[in-house]
Amino acid sequence: MENKRMLSAIAQGTARRPSYMSNATISGDDDQLLDTNGLDEFTTESTLQRHRSSRLNSLRLLPDNLLVLIFSYLTPLDLIHCTYVCQRWHLLISRHSTLxxxxxxxxxxxxxxxxxxxxxxxxxxxxxxxxxxxxxxxxxxxxxxxxxxxxxxxxxxxxxxxxxxxxxxxxxxxxxxxxxxxxxxxxxxxxxxxxxxVIFLEGFMRRIYSFLSSLNTLHIVGTLEKASLTSAPEETDDYETINMSRIKAHAPNLHTINLYGVSFIDDSHIEAIASGCIHLQCLALNFCVRVKGTSFKILMSRCRKVTCLLLQNTDEAMLALNWSTTQLSELDISSTDLSEAALLDFFSMVPKLTYLAVPFCDGFTDAVI
Incomplete structure (x- = not known):
């Protein structure tokens, strides 16, 4: 906040300087400017050039530390573009690795x-x-x-x-x-x-397993297209292109695991995660259509810190556990086919929810609300 205030104050100050400079330049040519009928295209262009020059001068007056502060708000692509403005900017951006x-x-x-x-x-x-x-x-x-x-x-x-x-x-x-x-x-x-x-990653993963002990968040983004959700999981050939059991064995400190659209993930993988990630707090299984919920009892009994479950398109998985014994506070059941009766039964067992997402859930009726 202090940086933004300083930028605003200096920007206002530098904005005033060119106006004074330009006014002084114009007042020095009052005799020519008063005769408006005599202005031609050349005079107009020269006036615009003087204005542009005054603006550039105001940028040149900015100290290096302020320019670096301004650059810190830019994206890497914008920084590269700025290196072509002038040699000074190029040196500033190149030498300050913090950017x-x-x-x-x-x-x-x-x-x-x-x-x-x-x-x-x-x-x-x-x-x-x-x-x-x-x-x-x-x-x-x-x-x-x-x-x-x-x-x-x-x-x-x-x-x-x-x-x-x-x-x-x-x-x-x-x-x-x-x-x-x-x-x-x-x-x-x-x-x-x-x-x-089409690529199996186990050959690559074997080379990096020993470096994953510091991980606390793991995202694995699958290849399941939303358009393919209309077909049954049995109709598609899914290959286990990455070994989840090996990952959880080498990253025991994981507290967040996101398995978005990983089509080969099923309840056996959830049981493997539950056996090795006792610090787990958040598990996202959105569009993991092979998960049926039989592993949820083991998951919630072994990973007692779990407070967030994201279960988009997982349907009946929500009915496989007595949720009253869990610490669940955040839940996403978007795009599920859970019935009104199932949702009524579930919400009666989980009174401590602080976050709930239920779009595209036909069973979420007025009675459930």
Whole structure:
């Protein structure tokens, strides 16, 4: 808040300076400006140029620390654009590694205010990791073409404070050779893995299991398209492209697990998670259509800290447990086919809910409300 106030105050002050300068310039040419009938296109253009010049002068008057503060609100893509303005800006942005705390490198992140950066030269990117980002980088997402031994090694060696990593395999048709991958970021708090329909990741995961002990949040984004939800799970061939049992064994401190649209996840995987993640607080199984709820009793009895369940499109799974014995306070049952009677019975057992999401749930009638 103090930074924003300082920016506002200085911005107002610098906004006044060019007006004085421009007024002084215009007043010096009063004789010419009074004769409005004699103004031609050349005079108009010169006046506009003087105004533009005064605005640029106001930017040049800003001290370096204020410019760096302004730059800190920009996305990485905007920062790159700013390096082409002048040599001073280029040096400021290049030398202050604190401006490069987050890097968005996936093309689908280019919408909104994120501003994804497209890496054209791998050697230049590796050099930037060592010189520009280094210890300041805390977040990075990598598309498949950048998930290589060289990049992961540089992240492990050059970026010790990296805490949030996204590995997007969703568009992969084949993987790089990871047999020489012996280094991986070891201080991660959150890991997000976007699965591929055709690539098995166990060969890659075997190289990084030993580095996952610090994780407390795991996101695994599946390949299940919403359009395919109309077909029965038995009609599709789902392959276990990632080994959940191995992950939970090497990341015992997980408190948040999100398995969005992972079509091969079933109750056996939930039981495996329950056996190894006793600190679990939030479990998201949205669009995991093979989960039937038979594992919920084991889950809630072993993971007594669970307070949040996200169960979109899981239907009858909600009826498999006596919820009055749990600490549940947050629930999402969107797009389920639970009946009115089932919901009435459920809500009578869970009076401590602080968050509830029930869109597209026909059983949520006025009687339930």
């Amino acid at each position: 490069w705390r987050r890097l968005f490198l996936r093309p689908e992140c280019g919408n909104g205010q994120i501003g994804a950066v497209h890496v054209r030269r791998l050697d230049a990117f590796l050099h930037a990791l060592a010189t520009r980002f280094s210890s300041s980088l805390i977040y990075i997402d990598l598309p498949i073409e950048l998930i290589t031994v060289e990049v992961l090694r540089e992240l492990a060696v050059r970026c010790p404070n990296l805490e949030y990593l996204t590995l997007d395999f969703s568009s992969a048709m084949q993987l790089h050779d990871f047999t020489e991958l012996n280094e991986f970021p070891c201080n991660l708090k959150r890991l997000c893995i976007c699965l591929s329909e």
